[in-house]
Amino acid sequence: MTVQGWILILVFTGILLALTRPVGMWLHALYEGRRTPLHVALGPVERGFYALSGIDPDEQQSWRRYAVHMLLFNAVLMLLTYAVLRLQGVLPFNPQGLAAPSEHLSFNTAVSFTTNTNWQSYAGESTMSNLSQMLALTIHNFLSAATGIALAFALFRGFARRQSKTIGNFWADVTRVTLYLLLPLCIVYAIFLIASGVPQTLAATADVSTLEGVKQTLALGPVASQEAIKMLGTNGGGFFNVNSAHPYENPTALTNLVQMLSIFVIGFGLTWCFGKAVGNTRQGWAILAAMVILFLAGTTVAYWAESAGNPVLHQLGVPGANMEGKEVRFGAAASALFAVVTTAASCGAVNAMHDSFTALGGLVPIFNMQLGEVVVGGVGAGIYGSLLFAILAVFVAGLMVGRTPEYVGKKIEAREVKLSVLAIAVLPLIILGFTAISSVLPAGLALPLNKGPHGFSEILYTFTSAVANNGSAFAGVSANTPYYNGMIGVAMWIGRFFIIVPMLAIAGSLAAKKYTPAGAGSFPTTGGLWVGLLVGIILILGGLTFLPGLALGPIADHLAMIRGQLF
Amino acid sequence: MTQDITSALRPAIVMTILFALLLGLAYPLALTGIGQAVFPKQANGSLISEKGKVIGSDVVGQAFTSERYFHTRSSAAGKGYDGLASSGSNLGPTAQPLADRVKADVAAAHASAPGTIVPADLVTASASGLDPDLSPEAALFQVPRVAKVRGLPVEKVRALVMNTIQHPMLGFVGEERVNVLALNRALDAAR
Numbered sequence: 062m063t064v065q066g067w068i069l070i071l072v073f074t075g076i077l078l079a080l081t082r083p084v085g086m087w088l089h090a091l092y093e094g095r096r097t098p099l100h101v102a103l104g105p106v107e108r109g110f111y112a113l114s115g116i117d118p119d120e121q122q123s124w125r126r127y128a129v130h131m132l133l134f135n136a137v138l139m140l141l142t143y144a145v146l147r148l149q150g151v152l153p154f155n156p157q158g159l160a161a162p163s164e165h166l167s168f169n170t171a172v173s174f175t176t177n178t179n180w181q182s183y184a185g186e187s188t189m190s191n192l193s194q195m196l197a198l199t200i201h202n203f204l205s206a207a208t209g210i211a212l213a214f215a216l217f218r219g220f221a222r223r224q225s226k227t228i229g230n231f232w233a234d235v236t237r238v239t240l241y242l243l244l245p246l247c248i249v250y251a252i253f254l255i256a257s258g259v260p261q262t263l264a265a266t267a268d269v270s271t272l273e274g275v276k277q278t279l280a281l282g283p284v285a286s287q288e289a290i291k292m293l294g295t296n297g298g299g300f301f302n303v304n305s306a307h308p309y310e311n312p313t314a315l316t317n318l319v320q321m322l323s324i325f326v327i328g329f330g331l332t333w334c335f336g337k338a339v340g341n342t343r344q345g346w347a348i349l350a351a352m353v354i355l356f357l358a359g360t361t362v363a364y365w366a367e368s369a370g371n372p373v374l375h376q377l378g379v380p381g382a383n384m385e386g387k388e389v390r391f392g393a394a395a396s397a398l399f400a401v402v403t404t405a406a407s408c409g410a411v412n413a414m415h416d417s418f419t420a421l422g423g424l425v426p427i428f429n430m431q432l433g434e435v436v437v438g439g440v441g442a443g444i445y446g447s448l449l450f451a452i453l454a455v456f457v458a459g460l461m462v463g464r465t466p467e468y469v470g471k472k473i474e475a476r477e478v479k480l481s482v483l484a485i486a487v488l489p490l491i492i493l494g495f496t497a498i499s500s501v502l503p504a505g506l507a508l509p510l511n512k513g514p515h516g517f518s519e520i521l522y523t524f525t526s527a528v529a530n531n532g533s534a535f536a537g538v539s540a541n542t543p544y545y546n547g548m549i550g551v552a553m554w555i556g557r558f559f560i561i562v563p564m565l566a567i568a569g570s571l572a573a574k575k576y577t578p579a580g581a582g583s584f585p586t587t588g589g590l591w592v593g594l595l596v597g598i599i600l601i602l603g604g605l606t607f608l609p610g611l612a613l614g615p616i617a618d619h620l621a622m623i624r625g626q627l628f
Numbered sequence: 629m630t631q632d633i634t635s636a637l638r639p640a641i642v643m644t645i646l647f648a649l650l651l652g653l654a655y656p657l658a659l660t661g662i663g664q665a666v667f668p669k670q671a672n673g674s675l676i677s678e679k680g681k682v683i684g685s686d687v688v689g690q691a692f693t694s695e696r697y698f699h700t701r702s703s704a705a706g707k708g709y710d711g712l713a714s715s716g717s718n719l720g721p722t723a724q725p726l727a728d729r730v731k732a733d734v735a736a737a738h739a740s741a742p743g744t745i746v747p748a749d750l751v752t753a754s755a756s757g758l759d760p761d762l763s764p765e766a767a768l769f770q771v772p773r774v775a776k777v778r779g780l781p782v783e784k785v786r787a788l789v790m791n792t793i794q795h796p797m798l799g800f801v802g803e804e805r806v807n808v809l810a811l812n813r814a815l816d817a818a819r
Contacts, residue, residue, distance in 0.1 A: 066801040106650075114642035129632040133640040162772055196652035203651045232639055239647070244655065251659050252666075257686045261656075261663035261671045266712070269675070269682050271690040272697065272812055276725055279688055279711035281673050284665065286656040303714040306755035309673065312687040314802025370748070371721045377730050378746060385726065385752040386716040389701070389761035392803035396755075413755045414716035417726075516722035537718030618722055627724040 063174045066394030069318075070360055073398065074353065076322060077329050081349065084326055085333025085342075091237045092214050092334055103240045109426040118236075120359045121227035124569025127215055128562055130231045131208060132523040135175050135558075138204060142171040145197035155190035156165075156265040162188060169546035174201035176557035177209060177439055179291070179298030179409055179532035180549055182541040186280035186301050191263055198298060199287045203247075206294025206327075207238040209441025210303040212561055213331055216445045217338040219568030220469050223576045228568045230327060232341055242327075243293060250289035250323065254426035284309055292323040295439040297409030297532045305399070306388055314390055317412060321399055324408045328437040331444045339469040348447050351595040355436045356405050359425045364397040372623055386417030396421060404429040407439030409532030416510070416519065416535035420619035423426035423535070424611060427522055430529035430605040433488055445564050447599075449481040451586070452567070454598040467583050470576045477570060480563040487559045488528055489606040491552050495524045496610065504544035510537030513628030514621060518614035523549065528556035676809075680711075684809050689760035695777045697812045698762070698770050701749055702733060705757025717753040740773040761805040764793050780818065788814050 088099055103341075111118055122130065145152065146167040150160050162170065166182055173180045174197075185194070211234035218228045255261045260281045269277040284300045288310055291298060305311040305320055329349065336345025337623040370383045382393035391399070396413035403410050404426035415426055429436055435446040451468060456478045459466030499505025499520050508523065509516035522535040527549045534540070540549060585591060621628070663671035674686040684690050691709040692699050706713035719726035733751040739745070747765040767789045775785040792811045796802040 065796065065800045072800065110643065110646050113646060113733050114639040116639050116643075125629070126632045126635070129629070130636040130639065133633065133636040134643060137640045137644045141648060184713065184715075186714065195656040196648060199651040199656060200648055205649060232643065236643075239651070244651070247655070252662060253662040255659070255667050257672050258670050258674045261660050262671045262673075263660060264672070267673050267675055267682065267685075269690070269711070271684060271691060272809070272816070273690075273694055275691065277684075277690055277709060277711050278675055279685060280714075283656045283660055285671075286659040301714050301718060301756075303756040305760075306716070307714050308685075308687040308689070308756060308758055308760055312674075315797055373721060374726055374730055374748070374752075377674050377727065378734055379730060379748050379751055380745060381748045383721070384748040384751075385719065385721075386755050387752075388755050388759050389749050389766075389805050390759075390802055395802070411755075414718055416718040416720060417716060417753075419721050423720075438663075510718055511720040511723050513722060515722055518720070535718070536716065537720075562638065568693055618720065621722045626721050627727055 062303055062364055063394065066364060066368070069394055070364070070398055073318065073321060074357070075324050080220045080326055080368060081329040081333050084330030085345070086335065087242065088330050088334040089337045091241055092217060092338060094233060094237065097241050099241045099245060107236055111232070114232070116232045118230055118233035120230055122230055124215070124224055124228050124565045127228055127231050129214070132558065135208065138201065139171045139175040139552050142197040142201065143167050144301045146170060146193055149190050149193050152190070152192050154192035154195070154263060159188065159190050165543045165546040166541055168368055169550045172550040172553050173532065174198055174296070174298060175205060176530050176553045177205035177294070177296055177407070177442065178527065178530040178553045179296045180527055180534070180553060181298055181532070182546055182549070184302035185299060191265060191282050192541070194287055194300060199290060202290040202294045202298065203239055203243050203289065204235065205441045206243060206290070206296065208237045209439055210238045210327070210331070211235045211441070212439035212564065213306060213444045216448060216568045217335055219400055219571035220471055221338045221340070222572040224574070225572045228565070228572050241594065243290065246293055247286070247289040247379050250293065251285040252289055253319070254285040254316060257316045259316070260309055261285040281309070291410060292320045292408065293327065295324055295328070295406050295408040297403065299410060305410045306414070311412055313446060314395065317391055317399065320410070321402050324402050324406045324410070325437050327440045328406055328443045331441065335444055341469070341587070344469055347587045347592055348444070348451065348595070350592045351599065352435070352437050352447065354592070354596055355432070355599065356401065359405065359436070360398055360401045363401050363425040365396060366419045367397040368393045369419070370394050371419055372628065373625055376625060383419050383422070386414030388412065400426050401429065403533060404531055405436035405438070407434035407442055407531050409526065409528060411533050414536055415533060416537045418552055420622050421616045423518065424615035426533065427518070427525055427611065427615065428604060428607070430525045431488065431492065431533050432599055433485060434529045434531065435599060435603070442530065446560070449484055449564065450599050450602070451595060452477055452481045453485070453602060454595045455584060455586065457598060458594060462582070462584065464582050467577055467579065468586060470578065471571050471574050472577050479500040480541055480567045483604060484560040484563040487555060491528045491555050491607070492524050493610060495548055495552055496521050499548065504542065507541060507542060508538045508545060510539070511628065514614055514617035515628065521610055524552055527552035530556050672803055686759060689758045690809060692808060692812060695773065697815065698767055698808050699776060700808045701759050701762065702729070702751065702753040703757040704753045709758060711758065714756045716755045716757065737769070741769060744769070760807050760809060762803050762808055764789065764806055767806040767811060774815065778815070784818065785815070788818060
């Protein structure tokens with residue numbers, strides 16, 4: 062570890078903390094449906110969209126209606142993507158003449174982008190036409206992110222409203238977040254990326270004759286426009302196979318820093334927005350504090366492991382940090398930091414190959430995802446996931462002091478606790494279940510590239526990433542098979558919507574309750590004690606279930622690595 | 629419930645179409661227009677032309693295997709630096725094939741510089757398979773070989789490396805690095 066590396070990590074965190082309030086204020090304006098300066102230009106677009114679709118943005122929806130409208134919209138979007146992919150061969154903007162992806166790959170990809178996972182069983186540059194990248198994939202990067210933020214708004218309203226049957230209007234939330242937040246930011250961001258060397262063209266390739274006289278063909282395309290929303294919306298689906306490690310996706314150390322910041326920035330802002338929505342911004346800062354503690358702990362372990370390097374290579378006379386699967390312009394610090402940020406935040410973009418990380422360096426990303434992507438988390442999904450843990454934390458605190466638990470002015474009763482447990486239990490059930498099945502079936506064992514415990518880690522990583530809607534991979538795996546495209550597709554769908562529906566039910570149930578002011582017996586949910594309790598609950602409920610699996614994979618791999626045992 | 633579903637049909641279909649037009653076509657095409665107009669070089673891949681021929685890109689690496697040039701890093705992209713097949717090796721820390729490959733590369737590096745410590749990036753595969761850079765140590769490691777093959781003074785080749793080093797922004801954003809294509813072009817020019 063170097064001083065320079067730590068300065069990067071601390072400056073990175075500092076910038077985000079400074080942006081939390083301004084971004085949160087902007088989000089809060091959208092949450093309340095207030096007018097922003099951007100309404101002058103984009104207001105007519107918003108009203109036009111409502112008029113053509115027959116939407117009354119002021120209609121207040123029950124949680125059931127909110128859920129049904131959200132699900133149906135996502136289903137139609139998924140069908141559009143499936144259709145565009147299957148028709149790729151006959152649609153325009155396909156200069157390479159690429160054929161349509163197979164049925165199972167198209168299914169997997171459509172689910173993947175709808176659920177904000179962006180798992181990719183394919184290599185972008187040799188599979189997707191420019192039209193597919195734009196029309197089938199980029200729109201999901203916007204709308205799955207906007208859906209996530211809308212759902213977070215719905216849950217905030219559950220806490221904020223009193224004796225109300227409704228939690229907002231799904232269409233108004235999605236449209237406002239897209240038009241007044243994501244789209245304008247992405248336009249500025251994409252222009253910055255183009256200026257820094259990220260291509261934006263309708264040409265698919267450029268031919269180069271190298272200094273040694275060899276022909277090299279470089280894949281190009283409309284990369285910058287997709288790159289911007291890929292990071293900001295915590296989607297993570299790369300234009301190219303190696304994602305943000307590709308020099309055309311992430312050409313400089315500065316673009317790398319901005320990409321990392323853009324993964325986290327909306328997630329940080331949403332914690333402030335939550336605090337404001339429930340009338341006490343300290344509530345938001347407390348949630349954020351728990352997130353930042355877990356984030357910095359993960360970063361410390363991953364950075365230490367990667368800079369300590371691989372003893373196997375040290376034995377061969379190659380000292381220093383682990384550079385296998387890393388780019389020189391990023392080095393150990395920015396690669397480890399990126400890996401932690403992207404898995405803490407449900408993004409899944411990578412700037413280094415996690416498969417080639419040291420055993421413990423690779424454990425941190427897996428563990429981050431297994432916690433349920435609540436360390437900042439995906440846009441929207443991170444904060445609503447955290448609030449489910451907060452409900453369980455006040456419940457546990459209530460058991461200890463023998464009082465009915467309360468959180469931000471709402472009594473937490475059996476229904477909310479049951480639904481929270483239901484949502485959180487989905488993760489271990491599917492991750493461990495699918496990993497176990499795949500570790501014994503021949504079709505499942507066809508996945509790993511590596512042998513030994515690292516091969517098991519590859520299967521575990523795959524389903525962890527799918528259910529947590531992350532999308533990063535131990536990328537040596539061969540996932541483009543009917544079995545894996547199907548299994549991963551199902552895992553991603555369950556991981557997204559089997560958490561969302563109970564969460565919306567909680568929102569509806571909370572909205573209907575009356576306000577209970579904090580009394581002398583209430584457990585305070587703003588101080589250090591609360592932050593400590595929340596971190597503990599996240600680690601125990603979120604993490605403990607996975608320790609046996611981690612022992613078979615990365616921990617066994619670590620023990621083999623320090624003994625120099627190879628597979 | 630039925631009423632919830634029927635009321636969602638029209639918005640779901642029409643909003644999908646409208647957003648597809650806005651986000652899937654208008655947004656990327658408008659940015660393509662802006663990029664091509666304002667930053668045409670970068671928008672088309674930062675290509676470098678010399679004597680009317682495109683010889684590479686400022687940001688993407690290319691293979692150098694001749695003894696006359698500074699070598700780029702090991703690449704798992706296709707058969708090496710394949711611009712249509714970016715990839716890392718994805719070998720895990722305890723993979724026998726990784727140890728075998730590194731062992732062979734260390735032996736090859738030692739052929740021209742026996743007994744020296746080999747910089748890590750010189751014998752490891754990059755993440756993209758298209759890494760344009762080397763660490764200064766990995767470039768300096770190759771100076772004696774390149775100077776010998778070219779018949780140039782070691783000090784002169786060393787100076788070329790030192791002049792090509794890019795430093796981290798503000799001292800902490802990025803790593804010290806040497807763009808290998810830029811270095812090898814400077815080497816050709818120094819003939």
